[in-house]
Amino acid sequence: MEAYLSEWLALMVRWFHVIAGVAWIGASFYFIWLDNHLREPPEWKKQEGIKGDLWAIHGGGVYEVAKYKLGPKKMPKELHWFKWEAYSTLLSGLALLFVVYYMGSPGYLIDPAKADISMGAGIAIGLGTLIGVTALYEALIRSPLADNGKAFGLALFAILLVVDWGLFQVFSGRGAFIHVGAVIGTIMVANVFLGIVPSQWALVNALNEGREPDEKVERLAALAKLRSTHNNYLTLPIIFIMISNHYPMLYGHPHGWAILAAIGFITAFTRHYFNLKHRDIHRPSILLASSIMTVTLIWIVAPTPTTSASTDSAAVSDETVTQIVETHCVACHAETPTQPGFQSAPAGIKLDNLSLLADHNGKVRQAAVDTHYMPLGNMTGMTEEERELLGIWLSEQ
Template sequence: MLDYTFWLEWAQFAVRWVHVITAIAWIGSSFYFIALDLGLRPEAGAPRGVHGAAWQVHGGGFYHIQKYLVAPERMPSELTWFKWESYATWLSGFAMLILVYWLGAEFFLVDPRVADIPVWAAVAISFGSLVFGWLAYDFICKTRFGDDNTRLMVALYVILVALAWGYTQVFSGRAALLHLGALTATIMSGNVFLIIIPNQKIVVADLVAGRVPDPKYGKIAKQRSTHNNYLTLPVLFMMVSNHYPLAFSSAWNWLIAALVFLMGVTIRHFFNSHHAHKGTPWWTWGVTAVLFALVVWLSSLGPGDEAVGLDEAALAPAQARFVQAPGFDEVAGIVMGRCSMCHAAEPGFDGIGRAPKGVHLETPAQIAAAARQIYVQSGLTHAMPPANLSLMEEAERAAIRAWYRQAMGLASAG
């Protein structure tokens, strides 16, 4: 039987695939142009207005690239815009947010142990924080305070750290770090959609009309592009973190996020300095290693919300129905017998030091809270147990399917 969860899983997979593809395209072009811009050098005999040029070789061919500091004297016959990579990345990422964290809010967004709030409120906070984050950032950038880029970057860092802490007070650890990444990505895409591209269009309109473009538009766009350059690597960490509970389920997950933003600065400083021919600051890797060591140490200080005892009374109504559904006692016995040796506070399987993805399956309440993962991983597929090491039988998988579908109001598996 092909039910709602089946189609939702494939929708998530398809959108995630698009998201990864477009993110590769956006980050690749962004890093390339930053490296190109920093590597430009004055060139004798260059046309008027050319700020710098570079010779590059790739794929067996030579490329001669010139950059105009403001714009050429006349509009070229053909102009390639780099914008859809950013737009498609944000749109697909926002679709993922809806499919995973909004439609699956009871499982992945709301954690009663952190904040017992209704789903509608959690979704409102999720969306509202993205809007607030962009508006606050854009406002600061446009004030006189934002004229000093170093001062502005420090202020942005403080704001992001404060939001990291705030997210951990409202959402599950997994959702908190994911939302911090989504907020940062919203700032980056907002820079492209609302600042960089509109400013470039103003310059193009001036060229078409025969006017001399105002250099301020290029300066503003350059500032926002620089911000994007330093924010990219932390965003990638936040997006990947949802697979690693040592990061998102740590009691210090917000501080881990704060250190990751600093690592983004040190790593990009190395490459930016290298591309600009300003030396090779190897010391940045030492600082990065120390920061990462601190991240690892913080993750060892103690688990966060995942270790808090969860009883049936703490379950959201949507999760409690799985306890009440026919067949739950049988499924609970199956899961505890086949899965809990790894999915435990202290895993008993060799080589497993921590419950995979922070999912604990030692009590009925924990099993109910992870109902959807159990259904997909062990009911619809044979993904769990891995290699069927605990010898889960087909009849047991059928029992899991029947239980989940009963709880979801669907017909039992045939």
Template sequence: MEAYVLDWVNLLLRWAHVIVAIAWIGSSFYFVFLDNSLTKPADPDLKAKGVDGELWAVHGGGFYHPQKYMVAPKAIPENLHWFYWESYSTWLTGFALFTVLYLYQAGTFLIDRNVHAWSPAAAIAAALGFLVVFWIVYDGICRFFGQREGGDRIVGIGVTVAVVLASWLACQFFAGRAAFLLVGAMMATSMSANVFFWIIPGQRTVIAQMKAGQPVDPVHGQRAKQRSVHNTYFTLPVLIAMLSNHYGFLYGAPHNWLVLVLIMLAGALIRHSFVARHKALVQGQPVPWLYAGVGTAVIVGLIVWLAPAPVPKAAAAAPVSFAQVQAVVAQRCAMCHNEQVISKNIQLHTPELIAKNAQALYQQAVVLKAMPMNNATQITDAERGLLGRWFEAGAPLN
């Protein structure tokens, strides 16, 4: 019953997390597009009001005319919308999901004793430490170098090095699936911390200065803009790190830390291409698709690198008996899928049940390589291939 309840909690938290994450990422993408698509106003009245950029857009049968004031408008509007609950809700639901799935079940999900044998308590403390320490390192890099000449480049290099080092460390200590997700979680934590510690406080300071009749210090807007730009570059790497836990061929690969770094790099390059595209279109320049091309090339390179070795013709042609399949399932799968332990509502302790769940067995153990969890039973690629050939031959019981 506990496993059943946890499955429901997992489902509902994941659903809520995806919903609020869509809202946050959508608003982030929109405002990056907006900032890079604004044009200087030609209307003298808009210039007199302090409008620095405007955009005309059509959507849903109506015309929209967003305007941006450099630093702040002369008076605070009565109806002012704040964009922060999208971020906070995404982090809260994500951390709750991480707690239910990975921290509460650390012995199963965080720890792979073939990678590093330690206690669940130590693994939990280290996982939480990743979230905190990365934020401290990232924030420190931004504080010390962000306002210097050429600071954006230095910050970019420093943050990249920090992400690469964290990816390597995570894959040395945690199960591959957990390591990938943990790297995504630490970056997502920094994204939300940017909103909580810098972006929103900076905006509140600007409003307080306006209400007090004081000159508005532009540094608050500059800092908020810097962190907002970082957030948009983190987005695609975070998404692929989060999605990777469904694809064992990624986190189970040799040198999996490098796989993670490269696929996140591809996401960042593709995202940069779209950011640069917005500016290029406004300025009438060619669209810089080179970055997206390089990112795509990195993904193609990963596809080639991670491709499974071809099965020898003799092995591929050899018929697979059900006795062979049953022996593999009994040794590698049945300890978690039997009459006493019915994990994920799947049982594999009889020939009839193996045949009934052949599709799920093929998908999870052969295609996705997600099972056994963290390869706890040490199933081999040859055994996965054997299960695959049996299923593709029609899953016969003889």
């Protein structure tokens, strides 16, 4: 019953997190699109302090959008802010991190073959990284480095690369991926909370008090713009990380950290293409380069087919494989799992008998032979030899 209820809890939190994330990133995409499509307004609007004009049709009606250089002379009674989308995405994301990785099966986070740490140590490393890296980012964006956008971008990529590599040394591949995502998400929300929203307050306060925004307000606005540009480039990588936990071929790969770094780079670069395109600068070469990099990555990461050369190429008996699967898999992958915390066969994969095992041939090979992703956290201590025997049996099916 407890496992059943915690499944529901995880489902509800995940559902909420996805909705909040869609609302946040959707709003962020919309405003970037808006900014990039503003056109010069007619003279009478300019007189009012409007610097950009846009017309759109949606949901059966025409919208007229006007962007002020700073703000109208008199602030409207109702001004919409977009911040709870970001905050609720972070809060639900942290809740999900706890439910799935810190309170769920240790195998999601800890891989004893890499680092045999306790759950407490894992949580401390995970949360410590989130806080530490966000603090580092905050220190940097308040330093002179923020005056050089390109150098800052490179520094940010280098920091994330170190975090990615470091976490991959101590956590399971999946645990490392999700923590890199959580670090990026925390930086993005800090950008909203500590930079963008305060700069907007400074502007609103100045306008409300009838003051011309001074240098300080302008400096805050420039930094807010830089923060929002970072968030923009981080959106595609973070969405990738959110869905990557369905793909053990990536995070279960021995060089999973490098794959993540490459995909992070390619997706941010692709985002660059769209940012330029919105400004009517067309650089198809970026898309071409991204495609070439993606195909190269797919090719490099491809699993090398296991051959039976190193073991006796004699056929592996059904008994041997039954023994392996019973020892290492069926506690979880069964009609009724016996492993505490598992309500039903994970990923819908049941391995109660050999014909079921053969049905899932490709996936099983990928999870337990080509990568060490299964058994989860190698809880049962499956050996290389057993993986090889399983691989041989599978290739004979």
